[in-house]
Amino acid sequence: MNDYLDEITWNDQGLVPAIAQDQGSGQILMMAWMNREALKKTIELKQGVYWSRSRQKLWHKGESSGHVQHVKEITIDCDADTVLLQVDQVGGIACHTGRAHCFFRRLTGKGWQNTESVLKDPSEIYGKQP
Amino acid sequence: MNDYLDEITWNDQGLVPAIAQDQGSGQILMMAWMNREALKKTIELKQGVYWSRSRQKLWHKGESSGHVQHVKEITIDCDADTVLLQVDQVGGIACHTGRAHCFFRRLTGKGWQNTESVLKDPSEIYGKQP
Numbered sequence: 001m002n003d004y005l006d007e008i009t010w011n012d013q014g015l016v017p018a019i020a021q022d023q024g025s026g027q028i029l030m031m032a033w034m035n036r037e038a039l040k041k042t043i044e045l046k047q048g049v050y051w052s053r054s055r056q057k058l059w060h061k062g063e064s065s066g067h068v069q070h071v072k073e074i075t076i077d078c079d080a081d082t083v084l085l086q087v088d089q090v091g092g093i094a095c096h097t098g099r100a101h102c103f104f105r106r107l108t109g110k111g112w113q114n115t116e117s118v119l120k121d122p123s124e125i126y127g128k129q130p
Numbered sequence: 131m132n133d134y135l136d137e138i139t140w141n142d143q144g145l146v147p148a149i150a151q152d153q154g155s156g157q158i159l160m161m162a163w164m165n166r167e168a169l170k171k172t173i174e175l176k177q178g179v180y181w182s183r184s185r186q187k188l189w190h191k192g193e194s195s196g197h198v199q200h201v202k203e204i205t206i207d208c209d210a211d212t213v214l215l216q217v218d219q220v221g222g223i224a225c226h227t228g229r230a231h232c233f234f235r236r237l238t239g240k241g242w243q244n245t246e247s248v249l250k251d252p253s254e255i256y257g258k259q260p
Contacts, residue, residue, distance in 0.1 A: 004241045017147055019158060026156025028149060031212040043237070076242060077232035078225050082161040084233045095208050102207035103214045107173070111134045112206060 005036050009081040016083055020048055020094065022101075023072050023086040029094035030102040032059075034083060046071050048087060065125045067091040098122045135166050139211040146213055150178055150224065152231075153202050153216040159224035160232040162189075164213060176201050178215060195255045197221040228252045 008016055014036065020029045032050040034042070038058055041049035045060075048069035052059040062068030073086035095102040097118060104116035138146055144166065150159045162180040164172070168188055171179035175190075178199035182189040192198030203216035225232040227248060234246035 004237060007242055017161065019149060019161065021156075021158060026151075028151060028158070028214055031147065031149065031207060074237040075233040075245070076235045076237075077161060078227050078229075078234070079232075080235070080242075082233075084158055097208050099208075102209075103205040103212075104208070105206045105210070107134060107204040107206075112137055112210075115205070 005039060007080055008036075008039070008076065008083070009079060010036070011081070015051060015053075016081060018048075018050060018083040018085060020069055020085045020087050020089075022089055022094075024088070027101055028103055029069075029087065029089055029100075032061075039083065042071055042085070043074065048085060062090060064127075065091070065093075067093050067125070069094070093119055093125065096122060096125075098125060135169060137210055138166075138169070138206065138213070139209060140166070141211070145181060145183075146211060148178075148180060148213040148215060150199055150215045150217050150219075152219055152224075154218070157231050158233055159199075159217065159219055159230075162191075169213065172201055172215070173204065178217060192220060194257075195221070195223075197223050197255070199224070223249055223255065226252060226256075228255060 010016055015033045018034045019031050022029055035051040038049045038051045048061040050059045068090050069087040071085050071087050075084045092100055098120045099116045104114055105112040106115045140146055145163045148164045149161050152159055165181040168179045168181045178191040180189045198220050199217040201215050201217050205214045222230055228250045229246045234244055235242040236245045
């Protein structure tokens, strides 16, 4: 019973944009992409699983960092071409830069300015490369 | 001084996904796309202007319905490939279906179920076609 996957408007690469929103605060944590397999896994695991376009593989968010996303609700929009996840973000860090969320660059008269501080050094989150 | 546009990671079609979030409630209203011109116009007008992929033209949201979006803040994410707008949605209706927002189809055991009622009939918003 994968009918719910057939209702999604996948793009010509078989992907759909997926927004992760913190269920408690409403903060938008990140925007990533899913293919059918990623959305299916997300539903099965009740954790955010995406498709990494750069690595061309499934990306179970938090797999290495421990910062998984517990998915509480999944919605799609009117034309079924965007997925929205309501999540609880373990560790309070969604961004690979070590910030709480990814949308930390705000447009000001001086261009894009950082608005959020790094909560944890990425090398601490992911470990130093060997 | 368009340097801020050069910092965006435009996709191979020259577009970037743009999320509109209600500044007051935190509700995600819609996800659409912008090209350089749309983002520039959005900044100039302080209102949401998108690129309509179906009509292949600039789309000043609310132009015909009056339901414009007053843009209060613009942020980009860590890799600068998604734009997030904090907006005040005039009329409280962001979706072309006449609903407050576009993400009204929630995944349940019975598939995608509508969760939001129509606030205004689309024919009232856009007028009947001649």
